[in-house]
Amino acid sequence: MHEGQAQIGDNDRRLEKYRRMQRIRQFETKAENIHAAGEIPGALHTYAGMEASGVGACMALRNDDYMVGTHRSHGHPIAKGAALRPLMAELLGKVTGICKGKGGSMHLSDFSVGSLGETSIVGSGGPVAAGAALGAKLQGLDRVALCFFGDGASSEGAIHEGMNLAAVWKLPAIFVCENNRFGMSTPTSAAVAGAHVADRAHGYGIPGIIVDGQDVDAVEQAVREAVDRARAGKGPTLIETKTYRYADHAVNMGRDLTPRGPEHDEWVGRDPIQLYRTRLLQDGVTETALADIEEAVAHEVADALQYARDSAYPVFEEAFDHVFVDSLPIPDDVRAHA
Ligand SMILES: Cc1ncc(C[n+]2csc(CCOP(=O)(O)OP(=O)(O)O)c2C)c(N)n1
Numbered sequence: 091m092h093e094g095q096a097q098i099g100d101n102d103r104r105l106e107k108y109r110r111m112q113r114i115r116q117f118e119t120k121a122e123n124i125h126a127a128g129e130i131p132g133a134l135h136t137y138a139g140m141e142a143s144g145v146g147a148c149m150a151l152r153n154d155d156y157m158v159g160t161h162r163s164h165g166h167p168i169a170k171g172a173a174l175r176p177l178m179a180e181l182l183g184k185v186t187g188i189c190k191g192k193g194g195s196m197h198l199s200d201f202s203v204g205s206l207g208e209t210s211i212v213g214s215g216g217p218v219a220a221g222a223a224l225g226a227k228l229q230g231l232d233r234v235a236l237c238f239f240g241d242g243a244s245s246e247g248a249i250h251e252g253m254n255l256a257a258v259w260k261l262p263a264i265f266v267c268e269n270n271r272f273g274m275s276t277p278t279s280a281a282v283a284g285a286h287v288a289d290r291a292h293g294y295g296i297p298g299i300i301v302d303g304q305d306v307d308a309v310e311q312a313v314r315e316a317v318d319r320a321r322a323g324k325g326p327t328l329i330e331t332k333t334y335r336y337a338d339h340a341v342n343m344g345r346d347l348t349p350r351g352p353e354h355d356e357w358v359g360r361d362p363i364q365l366y367r368t369r370l371l372q373d374g375v376t377e378t379a380l381a382d383i384e385e386a387v388a389h390e391v392a393d394a395l396q397y398a399r400d401s402a403y404p405v406f407e408e409a410f411d412h413v414f415v416d417s418l419p420i421p422d423d424v425r426a427h428a
Pocket of ligand 1: 160162211212213239240241242243244270272273335339
């Protein structure tokens with residue numbers, strides 16, 4: 091287990107980590123509520139309980155580094171620094187959304203912060219991250235590409251193809267498996283052979299690191315080392331963050347499909363935001379400073395929702411725009427029948 095350091099980063103960076111975790115939690119709490127009221131179409135997979143994993147990992151990246159997410163990926167772009175207004179507008183399917191309202195909750199990307207996007211195809215991010223890392227290497231950029239994926243995805247072929255290629259070609263990639271103990275309703279122990287996903291790294295001759303996913307500093311430290319290794323041309327690292335998903339697989343489905351065990355209360359008792367809050371207070375950050383951040387984030391989220399609500403839906407005539415690359419021709423007869 092990779093131990094976190096008591097303190098990583100100067101005070102501003104530490105408060106920024108707290109701010110980003112608060113942003114994710116508050117953004118998603120709001121999203122869950124308005125999804126229940128029918129304001130967000132489609133399925134909504136929330137990240138509550140896992141904030142330290144995303145924020146710790148993304149705080150170890152530069153803005154121009156790449157990040158690839160999953161179907162559970164509002165938290166990842168927020169962790170990477172994405173603005174909340176276009177993100178919320180995207181969830182509501184509005185034209186001001188980060189993907190012009192055509193991506194929705196499961197197909198978000200925000201290139202301005204290096205978020206290459208996510209898809210609902212479990213495991214599909216592996217080759218995308220390997221490709222982005224290859225692109226960076228061929229162009230002589232010292233960027234890295236970080237791929238988030240779940241414990242369920244850890245047994246998908248695409249993840250292994252991505253890791254294998256990255257290892258063979260020593261690509262600047264980091265694979266972060268967020269083991270939240272379930273893939274939909276299946277406990278990890280019933281679907282993943284071996285004690286730890288990180289152990290699979292040995293098969294590719296790369297480091298496999300296990301880290302406490304509820305400790306934002308520990309995650310940041312582990313990813314920082316992997317980033318240094320990647321930038322130095324030494325190839326990829328597989329990091330497994332041991333974490334926990336609070337909500338059902340997707341929210342507002344009417345019943346909780348996740349078989350909770352006796353460890354549930356223990357995990358909830360190790361809430362990543364509360365753990366970090368306590369650490370910051372112990373290190374001398376004032377209660378006022380943290381309360382100010384919480385309040386400011388609440389305003390930010392309310393503002394994002396207002397912005398999304400005030401925005402228009404995309405117009406019918408643009409249904410085929412922004413969906414494919416420009417060079418892909420849409421036949422006139424198809425367009426005419428749109
Ligand atoms: C290739 C593929 N297989 C199955 C599914 C259905 N599915 C959607 S999410 C999910 C569970 C994924 O679990 P995990 O990778 O652990 O991510 P988590 O939901 O726990 O964040 C499954 C099986 C899918 N979307 N794509």
